[in-house]
Every structure is written in structure tokens, then in C-alpha cells.
Amino acid sequence: xxxxxxxxxxxxxxxxxxxxxxxxxxxxxxxxxxxxxxxxxxxxxxxxxxxxxxxxxxxxxxxxxxxxxxxxxxxxxxxxxxxxxxxxxxxxxxxxxxxxxxxxxxxxxxxxxxxxxxxxxxxxxx
Amino acid sequence: xxxxxxxxxxxxxxxxxxxxxxxxxxxxxxxxxxxxxxxxxxxxxxxxxxxxxxxxxxxxxxxxxxxxxxxxxxxxxxxxxxxxxxxxxxxxxxxxxxxxxxxxxxxxxxxxxxxxxxxxxxxxxxxxxxxxxxxxxxxxxxxxxxxxxxxxxxxxxxxxxxxxxxxxxxxxxxxxxxxxxxxxxxxxxxxxx
Numbered sequence: 001x002x003x004x005x006x007x008x009x010x011x012x013x014x015x016x017x018x019x020x021x022x023x024x025x026x027x028x029x030x031x032x033x034x035x036x037x038x039x040x041x042x043x044x045x046x047x048x049x050x051x052x053x054x055x056x057x058x059x060x061x062x063x064x065x066x067x068x069x070x071x072x073x074x075x076x077x078x079x080x081x082x083x084x085x086x087x088x089x090x091x092x093x094x095x096x097x098x099x100x101x102x103x104x105x106x107x108x109x110x111x112x113x114x115x116x117x118x119x120x121x122x123x124x125x126x
Numbered sequence: 127x128x129x130x131x132x133x134x135x136x137x138x139x140x141x142x143x144x145x146x147x148x149x150x151x152x153x154x155x156x157x158x159x160x161x162x163x164x165x166x167x168x169x170x171x172x173x174x175x176x177x178x179x180x181x182x183x184x185x186x187x188x189x190x191x192x193x194x195x196x197x198x199x200x201x202x203x204x205x206x207x208x209x210x211x212x213x214x215x216x217x218x219x220x221x222x223x224x225x226x227x228x229x230x231x232x233x234x235x236x237x238x239x240x241x242x243x244x245x246x247x248x249x250x251x252x253x254x255x256x257x258x259x260x261x262x263x264x265x266x267x268x269x270x271x272x273x274x275x276x277x278x279x280x281x282x283x284x285x286x287x288x289x290x291x292x293x294x295x296x297x298x299x300x301x302x303x304x305x306x307x308x309x310x311x312x313x314x315x316x317x318x319x
Contacts, residue, residue: 006300010293013246014265017153020160020169027148030177031141037178 036110040103047102051095129193136184148177154194154267155201161262162205162255172208176201191276195269199277202259209255242300249296257292260285 023029066073080087127135127146135143152173159172179200187196250258256278263269263277264285271282278285 006297009242010246010296011265013243013250014261016243016247017266018157018160018247018251018262020156020166022152022156022170022173026152026170026173027145030148030174031145033174034144034178034181035141038181 039110040107043103043106047099050098050102130189133184133187133193136181144181147180151194151197152177154198157262157266158198158201158259159205161251161258162202163208164251168208172205173201175208176204179204191273194267195273195276198263198267198269198273202277206255246296246300249299253292253295256280257288257295260288261292264289 062073127143132143132147132150136147155173155176156169159176160166160169163169163172176197180197183200187193250261253261259278260274260280263274264271269277271285274280274285275282280288
């Protein structure tokens with residue numbers, strides 16, 4: 001065999017693809033992982049946004065009532081300041097429900113495998 | 127869809143565009159990563175890691191090089207870090223003497239071309255990591271010397287030298303099938319190193 005032939009075979013071998021493979025639905029799998037990992041940021045932003053909107057609405061409503069019936073608002077404030085622990089507890093529970101609904105539960109369900117994956121079928125064909 | 131449009135779509139939250147990007151570049155990533163880590167069972171995790179990094183850093187991509195070069199850089203760095211972290215026994219900077227010890231001789235007087243082809247492919251997998259990488263980037267993925275310099279961080283001269291030496295090492299092992307004149311030139315090449 002001469003050099004030219006050898007060079008040709010070497011070049012051909014260098015250009016041949018190595019025997020490594022990825023699953024057919026690799027791209028979908030990666031996208032699912034990325035969406036799962038990145039979605040919590042959107043969910044958290046949505047939760048913070050909703051919380052701000054609720055606080056804003058509450059403030060506007062309080063201001064509105066303050067002009068209509070000042071005494072009522074003052075009575076409510078007196079009641080709230082007299083029951084700080086209970087009020088704080090209720091606010092914490094309501095806030096937690098909102099947080100769980102908007103962030104925690106979504107995160108939990110996304111981290112679970114797809115029902116079809118669990119039963120051994122491939123999701124990519126859907 | 128060109129790369130700039132694809133990146134815009136992904137940055138705007140289009141997950142299908144990201145699936146398309148993965149499909150378009152997964153061969154490039156699997157060739158680089160596969161040649162470096164050489165483990166089919168770990169390949170999927172490393173490739174997934176590469177694409178996660180691509181997604182997380184896509185906003186920092188500044189069109190200074192081709193998207194394929196940028197993705198290849200991430201694939202190369204991720205694979206090298208993986209080798210350094212988990213494969214303690216692998217010599218990332220092995221020299222030619224180690225490489226020559228690893229390679230096996232081709233001892234057939236009348237080789238079939240297919241045998242020779244298969245033999246060379248097996249020997250490529252036994253070459254040191256940097257040689258395998260450079261061979262893959264230059265011959266298989268057809269990156270230029272400048273692009274390989276960007277991807278691996280090696281100077282252009284080193285890239286050329288590695289390509290030359292990888293070829294010389296393989297030719298040395300093929301001395302039984304090469305005629306005398308070719309053998310002489312191979313010996314001259316090897317004496318230079």
C-alpha cells in the first residue's frame with residue numbers, strides 16, 4: 001500500500017462518525033428538563049406579582065373606606081392591633097396557600113415522572 | 127430559521143425553538159462529548175448538562191463566533207471538567223510515549239480496507255484526549271484552526287501539531303502495511319518529536 005492510499009484511508013476513518021448515540025427523543029427530554037428547571041422562576045414571579053396586586057387592592061379599599069367611614073377603618077385597625085397573633089397566623093396561612101398553589105404544588109407535580117413514562121411507554125410519540 | 131432568529135425565539139420563551147436547537151446541534155455535541163468521555167452510559171447525562179448550560183447562557187451569546195463554535199466550546203469544557211472530576215485515572219495531558227504504548231500494532235500482511243478502517247477507528251479511541259478532540263473537531267466537524275483555538279483554548283500551532291502527531295502515531299502503528307518509502311517519512315516525523 002502506498003502513502004496516498006494510506007492517507008485516503010486515514011482521512012476516511014477520521015471523518016467517520018463515532019459509535020455514540022443519544023435516544024431518539026433526547027431533544028424533547030432536554031426541553032422538558034429545561035422547562036421544569038426554569039419554570040419555577042416564572043411561578044415565583046407570578047406569586048409575587050399576585051401578592052403585590054392583593055396588597056394594592058386592600059390598600060385602595062382601605063383608603064376608599066377611610067373617606068366614606070373613617071370610624072369603621074379605625075375600628076378594624078384597633079381590632080387587628082389587639083389580635084396581632086391571630087391576624088398574623090391567618091395572614092401566614094393565606095399566604096402559604098397562595099404560595100403552595102402558585103409555586104410549590106406546580107414544582108412538585110413537574111418533578112414527578114409523566115404517568116406514561118412510569119408505565120414504560122414513551123411520551124415523545126404523543 | 128437562522129441561528130439569530132432561533133436564539134430570539136428561545137429567549138422569548140419558545141420551548142419548541144429550544145427543542146429545534148437541540149435537534150440541530152445534538153450530533154455535534156455527541157461527537158465531541160462521546161470522543162472525550164467514551165462512555166455511552168454517561169453520555170446522555172453529560173450531553174444534557176451541555177444543553178442546560180447552553181440554555182442558561184444563551185443570553186450571553188454575542189454573535190462573535192458561529193453558534194456551533196460556541197456550543198462546541200461548552201461541550202468541550204463540560205466534557206473536560208467531567209473527565210477531571212470523575213475519571214481520576216484518565217490522563218488528560220498524556221504524551222506521545224503513553225499514546226504509543228496504548229495503541230496496538232496492526233499486524234496483517236494483506237489487510238482488507240474495511241479491516242484497516244475499523245482498526246484505525248479503534249485506535250483513534252485509544253489516542254490521548256486532546257488528539258481525539260482535535261481530530262474530531264477538524265476532520266469530523268470541519269472546524270477551522272481558528273475555531274478549534276476558540277473551542278479548546280489551545281494555540282493554533284499546538285492544534286496543527288496535535289493533528290500532525292495524531293496522524294504520525296497512527297501511521298507508525300500501520301508500518302506493516304505501508305511501503306518502505308512511506309515508513310521512512312513516518313520515522314522522520316516521529317524523530318522530530
